[in-house]
Amino acid sequence: MEEQKPGTRFEDLTPREIVARLDEYIVGQHEAKKAIAVAIRNRLRRLKVGDELKDEIIPKNLILMGPTGVGKTEIARRMAKIISAPLLKVEASKFTEVGYVGRDVDSIVRDLTEHAVRLVRTERLEGIREMLMGRVVDRLVDYIYPLPGRPRRRRTADPEEEEAEVRRMANEEERFEQAKRLREKTRQQLRTDELDDDNVTIEAPEQGNKLMQVFTSQGMEEMGMDLQNVFDSITDKPKKKKRMKVGEAKRIIMAEEADRAVDMDAVVREAIERVELAGIVFIDEIDKIAHREGQQSHGPDVSREGVQRDILPLVEGTTVITKYGPVRTHHILFIAAGAFHVSKVSDLIPEFQGRFPLRVELTSLGEQDFVRILTEPKNSLIKQYTALLSTDKVALEFSDGAVAAMAAAATKANQESQNIGARRLHTVMEKLLEDVSFDAPYEDTPGVKRIVIDEEFVTRRLAELTKDKDVADYIL
Numbered sequence: 001m002e003e004q005k006p007g008t009r010f011e012d013l014t015p016r017e018i019v020a021r022l023d024e025y026i027v028g029q030h031e032a033k034k035a036i037a038v039a040i041r042n043r044l045r046r047l048k049v050g051d052e053l054k055d056e057i058i059p060k061n062l063i064l065m066g067p068t069g070v071g072k073t074e075i076a077r078r079m080a081k082i083i084s085a086p087l088l089k090v091e092a093s094k095f096t097e098v099g100y101v102g103r104d105v106d107s108i109v110r111d112l113t114e115h116a117v118r119l120v121r122t123e124r125l126e127g128i129r130e131m132l133m134g135r136v137v138d139r140l141v142d143y144i145y146p147l148p149g150r151p152r153r154r155r156t157a158d159p160e161e162e163e164a165e166v167r168r169m170a171n172e173e174e175r176f177e178q179a180k181r182l183r184e185k186t187r188q189q190l191r192t193d194e195l196d197d198d199n200v201t202i203e204a205p206e207q208g209n210k211l212m213q214v215f216t217s218q219g220m221e222e223m224g225m226d227l228q229n230v231f232d233s234i235t236d237k238p239k240k241k242k243r244m245k246v247g248e249a250k251r252i253i254m255a256e257e258a259d260r261a262v263d264m265d266a267v268v269r270e271a272i273e274r275v276e277l278a279g280i281v282f283i284d285e286i287d288k289i290a291h292r293e294g295q296q297s298h299g300p301d302v303s304r305e306g307v308q309r310d311i312l313p314l315v316e317g318t319t320v321i322t323k324y325g326p327v328r329t330h331h332i333l334f335i336a337a338g339a340f341h342v343s344k345v346s347d348l349i350p351e352f353q354g355r356f357p358l359r360v361e362l363t364s365l366g367e368q369d370f371v372r373i374l375t376e377p378k379n380s381l382i383k384q385y386t387a388l389l390s391t392d393k394v395a396l397e398f399s400d401g402a403v404a405a406m407a408a409a410a411t412k413a414n415q416e417s418q419n420i421g422a423r424r425l426h427t428v429m430e431k432l433l434e435d436v437s438f439d440a441p442y443e444d445t446p447g448v449k450r451i452v453i454d455e456e457f458v459t460r461r462l463a464e465l466t467k468d469k470d471v472a473d474y475i476l
Contacts (some may be wrong), residue, residue, distance in 0.1 A: 013082070021082050022075060025370045025379055029071050032064055032360045035382075036079055039333060039358070042406040043278065046331075058330065061315060061355060062343060063286065064337040066362030069421020072337040076282040085278040086116035086271070092336075095307050105310045109320040112279055113327050116271035124262055136253045137190045140246065143202050144195075145183050196247035203239040204252050214252045236346060268324045279332040283311070287338030290347035308352040315355040365421050370407035373422050381429050389433075392441035394434075394449045401455030406432065409462045432461050 013021070018037035019030070026033070039060050046057045057397035064072045073089060080087030088111055095105050125132070189195050212325070244252075289304040316321070336356055345359060364372070374382050386396045410424040432453070442449040 013041075018082060018279060025078050025377045026071050026074055027376060028365070028369055029075065029362050032066075032071070032075055032362050035062055035358055035360045036075060036335070040079060040083060043331070043333065055330075056113075058317070059333040060358050061334040062336070062360060063356045064335065064360055064362060065340050065345065066337075067339050067341065067364055067419055067421060069419075069423040071154075071422070072362060073282065073361045075269055076280065076335050076337075080280055083278065084119075085280055086112055086119055086275055087280045087282060088112040088115055089282045089284060091285045091288075092283050092307065092311075093285050095289075095310070101236065105307065105314060106320050108281055109312065109327055109329055109332075110322045112281060112332075113272065113275050113322045113324055116275045116279065117268060117324060120267045120271045120274065121264075124267065125258055128261055129407075132254060132257045133191070133256045135226050136250055137187050139253055140190055140200065140202075140249060141183050141187050143200055143249075144186055145179065147179055147183060190250075191395055192325055194245070196245065196250070198246050199243055200246050200249050201241055201243045202249050202253070202468070204242050205239050270374075272324060272327055275332065276328050277331055281314075281332055281334050283334065283336045285338055286336040286341045286348075290338075290340075290343040290345075293393040303420065305349060308349050312351055312355060315352075318386070364419070367407045367411040370410050370422065370425060371403055373425060374403050374406060381425055385429060385433055389440055393447070394436065394440045394442070394451060396450045397450065399452070399454045402453045402458045405455045405458040405462070428462065432458060434461075 015034065015037035018040060019033045022033045022037070039062060042057075043059060046054055049057060064075075066072055076087065076089070079085075088108060090108055090111075186195070188244055289307045302354050314329050314332075317328070319326045319328050321327075334356070345353065375379055382396075389396055406425070406428050410428050413428070414420065414424050436451060440449070
């Protein structure tokens, strides 16, 4: 498989093309898309700059400001997919200053590196998946129908014994050829998953000590090492015969073959390089660790400022020890986001504000935005629900009036209750199609059941949401 340099897979994408890719999934918020696209392109440009300046060019970190549900997280998530970069989303409120109970900020880099290793390993496996499946099928065929040894003819001088030997050889050859035909048929059935529910006995390694994995999940993460892997390397796991479904055996054998086929040392090297050159950390709820003006600095507020100061070295550039080795954070792009409806960006400590020189304000979504969100993106809610119910032979058809009515209901609910942005559309769609989803499949209707969602249908189903009463009683 051809190797890709980290962060350069889409190096020919211009910022304008990047925004066009984002427009396929996200409605509006052009300024935020533009700012992130430029920041990404500048990182790719840096890789082509001469060595004397390359290390001097640092990422221009951003702060995205806007109410919930306007697309802050989705922009970063889609951006990471476009450039195939490792992205980690964390919530700032989960971290606390050293000395308080909570997670260590260095775990951000460790988790990002772990994600990058999985990402690179998955990419490499995709290129050899067919080859690995061939090995899995071959091994399973040996477990299900072991191939007998080819018969060998015994020499004899007695004519009668010679004749009997000829007959025996003919019978053995027939059984051998029959076994080969049976194995070939089994091989084809294994590839088409026909035998997944049958039982098979295979040799599989014993599972590791789960207790150790639980113990090391958070309590000892600062050691920067995986104790489970240490103990596994000291003692070889014995293999044991186990009886299981063929489908489960496929997964176990595939994991074994993948471990043999992938050079994990090369995977780790590429993953660390990709983190250092193209990694993205999205820190959500950054406003939750801001010290609000007028409040006294004690108790939790001390911890909030402490988290900001602990994050500073990561953003400015430091080296974090992970179980895969040291990782430099100097060129990781940090994107912070928060609603800032109570606090302000200026409530963050000056040093923290200085590490995020770019600020973009995302606009609230209105009724026309909801109409576009329901219909335009490749993954729009209407397309999602239509695909889901089509699996139960239900064909949904939405009229323009129905879409407008849904958008109006979501807008009214946001105005009269908490404004949760586009997430309100999920609640509206669930309420709208609750009975349809419950009754499907329609066994009394032959073929495909066609259901037209028009304005009258929407008005009737969402009647309680449009009443001039407390909307919170009906909307989560």
